[in-house]
Amino acid sequence: MKEKEKTTKEILAEEIATGERIPLYSPAALENIRRLSDGWMLSTVREKDRENWLKTPRTVLGSNIPREMLYTPLSHPDFDYQKDLGNSGEAPFTRGIHTNMYRGREFTMRQLTGFGSPEDTNGRMKFMLDHGATGLNILFDIPTIQMYDSDDPFSQGQVGMSGVCVDSVEDMAILFKDIRLDEITVSLVTHYPSNTAILFPMFLALAEERGIPWEKLRGSVQNDTTLEEVIRSGAEFIAPRDCFRIQSDNIEFIRKNVPQWNFITLNGYNLREFGTSGVTEMAVAVANGIATLEEMKRRGYDVDTVADRLSFFWSPASDFFEEVARLRAVRRLWYKIMKYRFHAKNSRSMWMRCHVQTSGVSLVRQEPLNNVIRAAYHALSAVLGGAQSLHIDSYDEAYSVPTEEAALLSLRTQQILQEETGISDVVDPLGGSYYIETLTSDIERRILDEVDEIEQKGGYVVVIESGQLHRKISSYFYNQQKEIEKGNIKIVAYNRYRSEAVPPPINVFRYPEGVEERQRGKLAKLRLSRDNEKVGAALMALKEACRKGENILPLSVACARARCTEGELFKVFKETFGLWKPPALF
């Protein structure tokens, strides 16, 4: 009989038990501190504080982790500098993946951009680059995200909303007009595996047509099954297993052909924003990372050829120290997983690299300018936690897509952090704090426990198929709503210090007019002018690959070259994989 596979938690426990720890604090020092603290506790600390020594912060999207009133070496008595912390750029990477961190490379200022037509977004991107943005981050409109063409009846009234519409490689060309694809790093927020397999090939076909070798392209796609199957509300879903297969096809193809491209963004952000704690956010993304590496091993790849391009995406919310500790905790955990479970050899494979976006659901409609402050604190925690790149949400997002003015203020917030505060001069400035180190270890344990829970239930894909993950998330956010309404989670100007004064009017973004009509016109022309025989053949070949289990990407690139539209490719997926019904959530 096959031996039951060990879970990640079991593997790590065995490995870690074998190593000898060298505690930073000597028994004599600890004994002395204990004596001192015992006396202090009785003589100085008030009875009420003694009784309420542990307090649990109640915050939006918080993890409800109890905190001591004061942290001392006794909170983490076996703390081992080398094993738990190490120096920056060295295992276990708690202090940062790079030795010199922001001295060597500032965090990339990558503000999301996308609305209206490709022409409109091209203009906004140039505006952001002209004002010092150092990366692009492109958001697609709702029909494009959901994989319907702009002329599909289902897209009616939504073209160019919440992002930019892209139907074919022709739109991709307009979107990147006058932008050097071989110079700037581009994050394409493709969200799902399915639309990554459709939209990224359009980007590749565009590069090809401009004579830029794929080897020179740098950037990332999202390509995340959690986003497509758990977080999304949509009319049509393919099954989680098929979605995960496309995720893996994307990874395999991009790894081989676009070597500098980050082929997956293990997405915690949207799951957390959908409504979950910082611990669950990270556990699910880590479980997806583990499942992904197992699948790539099954496909015959050495773990080091895949792992060095995995990247993560997190949402820092309002519990400031939890957010700093969380980034450090998951960096250490990911290192251990890569070393002990996957036996990675290349140190880059063990890096938890991440992009961070400040929390959108934490923004409040009342007194919107307060959101500037909230987002700045979120961003500060991300930088103190050692993030690689950053987007700051705009204060007006409880009203609409940001105005140009609000988007610029977000970019300026980043620049103020980077240029004026001196924050980037010292690596891991909070390292060594009794509080931060204890919290980091606590959170690491909690993330691993939740990864274990997922593995015990059959693994990442199974907990999605069975609806267990959906239900866990919806019960979290429903409880959170109750806590906010009861006032247990405090929100300024909403359930605390609410003002009855009439607020001054806010300048709100308005979508450009006529985008849908123009886009329909473009598509009608494209459908007439392209070689429709070639289109049909390309789609047929894609269908074959879907059925046979071959990697579908070479075929979807051929579709992009032939000017197939996004909706045409999604139709192939739906027809060959069939539809899946996600669980009902109430």
Next chain:
Amino acid sequence: MAKKIKVLLAKLGLDVHNRGIITVAKALCDVGMEIVYIGNSLPREIVQTAIQEGVDVIGVSSLGGAHLTLGQPLMDVARQENLTDSVVFVIGGVFPPDDTLRLKEIGYNAVFTPGATRDEIVLSIQGLVEKKIA
């Protein structure tokens, strides 16, 4: 005992965000209303299902910007089908302040924006149903 209020809930068009509408569905369920949740749908489908199901309330959610471009057609279809006198229409989501007023003008009986509590939504729906039926 009063008749159970029957509510049809839908995401307007292709909007991807459903945390809000799931929260509302749970809250309405908790107070004993009957929920028909049809997910992402277009105006005509919403109205047709509402007629088939004989609902008292149609609640739609939109956070992606299509609250007027799809919200208006929904009211137009509802008027053609003579639903507006007998059915309560509510909409929730992320809207600019002017659009909140506009949505009321075109016939939504209640408009909910971020920060609306479960109690506000429940009480408002109960009140509106009572008024329409009376």
